Amino acid sequence: MSAALHFDPIRLPPECEQLRHEVRAFLAEEAAGGTFDPHRPQSEDFDAPGFSRRVGARGWIGMTWPKTYGGHERSFLERYVVTEEMRVANAPTRRFFVADRQSGPVLLKYACERIKLDILPRICRGELCFAIGMSEPNSGSDLFAAKAKASRTDSGWRLNGTKVWTTSAHVADYMLGIFRTAPPTKENRRHGLTQFLIDMKAPGITVNPIGQMSGRHDFNEVVFDDVLLPEDHALGEIDGAWKQATSELAYERSGPERFLETHYVLTELVRALGPAPDVRGAEGVGRLVAQLHTMRRMSVSVAGMLQAGKEPVVEASIVKDIGTIWEQQLPHRVRTLSAFVEPDATNHETLSRQLDFAIRIAPKLTIQGGTTEVLRGIIARGLGLR
Template identity: 45%
Template sequence: MKSEDRPGDAGSLALPPTVEDERLRALRARVRSFVRHEVETGGFTPSGDSWMSSWDIEFTRKLADQGWLGMTIPTEYGGHGRTFLERFVVTEELLAAGAPVTAHWFADRQVAPSLLKFGTEEQKREFLPGIARGEVLFAIGMSEPESGSDLASVATRAARAEGGWTITGTKVWTTNAHRADHMIALARTAPVDAGDRHAGLSQFIVDLRAPGVEIRPITSLDGAHHFNEVFLGDVFVPEERVFGAIGDGWHQVTSELAFERSGPERFLSTYLLLEDLAEAMRRGELPADPQLGRFFARIAGLDRMSLAVAGALERGERADVAAAVVKALGTRTEGDIAEYAAMFPGGHGVPESVREAADAALLARPGFTIRGGTNEILHGVIARGLGLR
């Protein structure tokens, strides 16, 4: 499919009239028009997995100028005081169009709402306006070399020091830490309690340019660099950069993960590829296959599930289990689409116009089900949430 045709094709993702009122439909139309203009004028080239791998700080600033960053941040902190549903509509349209949103993604998606929930007044006023302007960028420091998705086993330690804390340890798979300004780091501030492995964890706002911080690249199979290892060698963090309450890190992280795991990015990373396949079938370059419709149906269902989580977050409700369901099912769908495109059934070769995107998606597939928590970990979260464990 030609890139200039794509922005208008995301209409199949629009919410039903009973959910999406006229205000949301008008916002969707505005975003779609903006994206179409950007593609037609060379502002960006659509790409799959754009929330992870398409870094464009200038495009981020354009979104800020439109009022589409920091949408749910109150106006008193430099945001726009809009709803989670409005943000959902904007995010969905940008992802469906393959827009380059990586630069601001983590700050806008999960750091901003976490700051509003757990941050001090000083932290809110220091960071939130910059996030809404696309000028303050964050990375997330959760996973570790020997911990992976088992966050309760983190080995990074924070010890009290005069005026603050010193942090020592290693974080891994830290997306775009080499470009970000700060990292929210999870560290152990008390010894492991055999009776409660989740106790004694705390979060800190770490300046990624501070002495003792070393960032080393992790190169993906396709040669791309967005993952990193972050080494923290007695990095000093002043007391005012403690994030939330000491010892409350586990509760904070699980709250944050609801934002990380439930959004439309968890099932739209290969959406452009699906559109390409549909267009190839329409042109007669590939035979019609009912499996394509099944994929669109899966995405439509996931879209409604993700929307339901957005509504729960809007109401201030806990949504960690529902978010885990969206993430587990969504990333599996993304991977299935990648495999379907790269190994099209019946021995039919995928057209050259689709081949590069299909191969790239297949290489990226292992990462879909790792980032944000492996499916094995998510299945445990879901089972416990449903009382099955």
């Protein structure tokens, strides 16, 4: 059965533009106060609890959630604006972003009332960091090949196994992890997976860092050795978590963060070329900006679908696939276009430093949020091609 692809031509309403001015003013104040440097993209990598709490105090975490749980019942389009401005400014969003983007919505839908009343308000205040435990050694992004196990005990569950590429696990308070609770069946290899809420301070959890050529520390290997969980930390349907994970990834894969991670080199290129670039530079920048605008329109459209209560899994996968390839290739395109920039350009040193960093982080962009191969499998399935 094929699904028709549909990107509604959604425009951001006036209240979004007012919000954009508020977010920009806040970020300018934070940058001026030394919280972060917008011209040093690696600053986004560090953990900034104070900044997270100030963002929470502004009401910009859990924006779409019910007020009962600390949310603000605003629109997905308003949340889109906040995310876009945070990313463009290279703000340090590590502590709250995953919890806000995808973990919180999962808890809202599947957690018991006790957990929701306890954890969701703390996320909204910017106090909690979440990690996602899906990928495993020797299975990559093939979620259905998961071997890490959850076994029933008299009072709950026991976890054993390993998760890998777990972003921010070294600073996370909680993880939402997928574990095997039953073998897959011949008819359905998706059967047998269950999602759990895991306290990262629980005994038996070891977090091992995975280094990158950029020198950053985003990814981790997380080992579970007889980790005990209460019964109510199993989320949703036992053995049916693949449905939840698919829905969760629609939140993860469609936002502006999926094509803006190396955008800063384009901004610096425009500054370096100046107000009167030559034909070569003008044409190159024009093409890049047109591509960026197209991806942005698609991403805003997905935000509108989420606002309407839809689950645009295929459309979100397309945004992630196109966005990843674009942001990986962008530093190389910018380096080519900047080859003839005058060496005395005021931002020549900044552009060179940013290009070096962007090229070093480019390989990891394929891993986070699902590999290109997995994404294209999801798209092909949605189109009825497999």
